[in-house]
Amino acid sequence: MADLCKRFRLCKHGECLCSDPDTLLMAAFADGDNFAFDALYRRNYGWVQHLAHQILRNQQDAQDIAQDAFLRIIASRKNWQATARFRSWMHRIVVNLCLKRQKSLRRQETISLEELSEDFDELPPELLSTGEDLAKEAAEVLQDALSHLPQRQRQVLELRLQGYSISQIARLLGCSRGAVDALLHRARKSLRKRLGKD
Known part of the structure; x- marks a missing residue:
């Protein structure tokens, strides 16, 4: 001691x-x-x-x-x-x-469409409407798309949108930075496909 x-x-x-x-x-x-x-x-x-x-x-x-x-x-x-x-x-x-x-x-109660558009540079333009009704509908579409992602991809994406760095996400989930990058890539690809871009 x-x-x-x-x-x-x-x-x-x-x-x-x-x-x-x-x-x-x-x-x-x-x-x-x-x-x-x-x-x-x-x-x-x-x-x-x-x-x-x-x-x-x-x-x-x-x-x-x-x-x-x-x-x-x-x-x-x-x-x-x-x-x-x-x-x-x-x-x-x-x-x-x-x-x-x-x-x-x-x-998360109101998904930031602008932030998602920065992370996913080819979101359908109709999802970026600023009208109240359209914005609400767009948020519901995105929430639905996120809910259909595999659990690990969704976890990584949500943590990233909350402001965590790649290193922090890797530490929290107990995996490598490379694994986080790969999960983010697959999540982005899956989300774009779900939203009708691929």
């Missing part, structure tokens, strides 16, 4: 984080102990999901956020620094993920 405290500078600025079990577990995980992550997950998954549910009021979304939060922990392993107690740090991660999810859900 003393080695971890010294290596990760857990005692500084008048505050010692060595007495916090979760922070010590995170230090151990950052130091290469995979069992420490298992312990962190068991100790913290419940309150993380509960916090997400309090914000989002949706059980499935809360579970997704909890999983994403722990993926962030894994991704931060190599560069982790003890700037705060683990739960304070995790709390910020969960809140930020929830706020991002709320923003994306509001955004």
